[in-house]
Amino acid sequence: MPRLLIAAAAASMAFTGLATAQDAPFKMEIAARQGIMAYRAIQMGTLGGMAKGEIPYDAAAAQKAADNLLASVTLDASMLWPPGSDNAANPDSTALAAIWAEGSTIGDKAKAMADAATAMQAAAGAGLDPLKAAMGPVGGACGDCHKAFRVPD
Amino acid sequence: MPRLLIAAAAASMAFTGLATAQDAPFKMEIAARQGIMAYRAIQMGTLGGMAKGEIPYDAAAAQKAADNLLASVTLDASMLWPPGSDNAANPDSTALAAIWAEGSTIGDKAKAMADAATAMQAAAGAGLDPLKAAMGPVGGACGDCHKAFRVPD
Numbered sequence: 001m002p003r004l005l006i007a008a009a010a011a012s013m014a015f016t017g018l019a020t021a022q023d024a025p026f027k028m029e030i031a032a033r034q035g036i037m038a039y040r041a042i043q044m045g046t047l048g049g050m051a052k053g054e055i056p057y058d059a060a061a062a063q064k065a066a067d068n069l070l071a072s073v074t075l076d077a078s079m080l081w082p083p084g085s086d087n088a089a090n091p092d093s094t095a096l097a098a099i100w101a102e103g104s105t106i107g108d109k110a111k112a113m114a115d116a117a118t119a120m121q122a123a124a125g126a127g128l129d130p131l132k133a134a135m136g137p138v139g140g141a142c143g144d145c146h147k148a149f150r151v152p153d
Numbered sequence: 154m155p156r157l158l159i160a161a162a163a164a165s166m167a168f169t170g171l172a173t174a175q176d177a178p179f180k181m182e183i184a185a186r187q188g189i190m191a192y193r194a195i196q197m198g199t200l201g202g203m204a205k206g207e208i209p210y211d212a213a214a215a216q217k218a219a220d221n222l223l224a225s226v227t228l229d230a231s232m233l234w235p236p237g238s239d240n241a242a243n244p245d246s247t248a249l250a251a252i253w254a255e256g257s258t259i260g261d262k263a264k265a266m267a268d269a270a271t272a273m274q275a276a277a278g279a280g281l282d283p284l285k286a287a288m289g290p291v292g293g294a295c296g297d298c299h300k301a302f303r304v305p306d
Contacts, residue, residue: 028191035188038181042232068229075228076221079195 026085030093033080036072043069044138047124051135063125066117069138073117087151094151106149113141179238183246186233189225196222197291200277204288216278222291223274226267240304247304259302266294 046065049055086097099106116137123130199218202208239250252259269290276283 028195032188032191032195035185035191038184038188039228039233042181042185064229068232071224071228075192075224076217080192 024092025090026082026093027090029080029082029085030090030095033077033095034093036075036077036080039072040069040142043072044142047120047131047135047138050128051132057128057131059125059127062131063121066121066124066131070117070121073114096149096151099149106145109141109145109148112137113145116141177245178242179235180243180245182233182235182238183243183248186230186248187246189228189230189233192225193222193295196225197295200273200284200288200291203281204285210281210284212278212280215284216274219270219274219277219284223270226270249302249304252302259298262294262298262301265290266298269294 043065046055047062047069050057050062081095081099083100084097085093086095086099087093088097098104116134120131120134120138123134196218199208199214200222203210203215234248234252236253237250238246239248239252240246241250251257269287273284273287273291276287
């Protein structure tokens with residue numbers, strides 16, 4: 001077997017155990033986007049904990065969480081949201097089909113999130129008050145998008 | 154309620170429906186790391202598909218996938234691997250406790266993955282042959298780490 005095929009086979013084998021596209025519609029995309037949401041939530045747990053006084057403010061830790069939040073927000077997710085990959089296609093997803101509907105505001109909401117995460121990245125290491133001031137827009141961006149485009153609890 | 158508390162409450166509410174730390178040990182961390190693995194697998198699907206000739210080579214698409222692979226590999230995952238967050242603690246994880254054992258080679262394997270993804274990022278847009286040449290080390294890095302540190306199928 002040529003070396004390339006061996007490498008390709010090894011790469012394929014390396015992904016067994018992970019979700020595959022065959023398992024269920026959009027399973028890989030859904031797993032990836034939910035994992036990235038969880039990653040963001042972990043960073044928000046650090047930032048929100050400091051904002052609420054539940055975690056002592058630490059400039060380096062706050063900056064790291066804000067850097068991570070921004071990195072995860074700016075990670076290219078364009079391939080993770082194929083049309084039709086909503087809750088109706090696969091109940092593992094909590095995405096509403098409204099995301100892809102005519103006149104959807106998903107682009108505006110994504111931009112609001114990116115802007116808020118960018119502002120948080122500039123503020124978080126500068127002190128507890130700047131961090132607190134940046135929390136509102138970030139929490140608002142999360143909540144606005146979830147309210148519009150996520151299956152209600 | 155002060156605006157900050159409203160923002161913090163909104164942020165907390167924004168994460169309902171996502172896994173929470175209370176659900177099961179390390180559930181958020183496991184979801185995040187598995188999602189990032191799925192994200193990498195999606196990029197590898199593009200790169201591997203081109204290497205195997207299943208997808209026509211497209212320099213821009215190859216470069217984008219390689220950029221995304223590197224971004225996901227260099228995303229700070231330090232908080233996603235707390236000691237004890239292995240398969241024995243939560244069967245949703247396929248991570249072996251060997252990751253955290255004395256003398257573990259996990260650091261070397263992470264570095265091999267970062268080096269291979271960096272090389273792929275430099276190669277993927279330059280042509281099909283450079284992409285193919287970069288596939289071996291990337292597939293090898295994925296497979297070596299999975300073989301050593303993932304629950305066998």
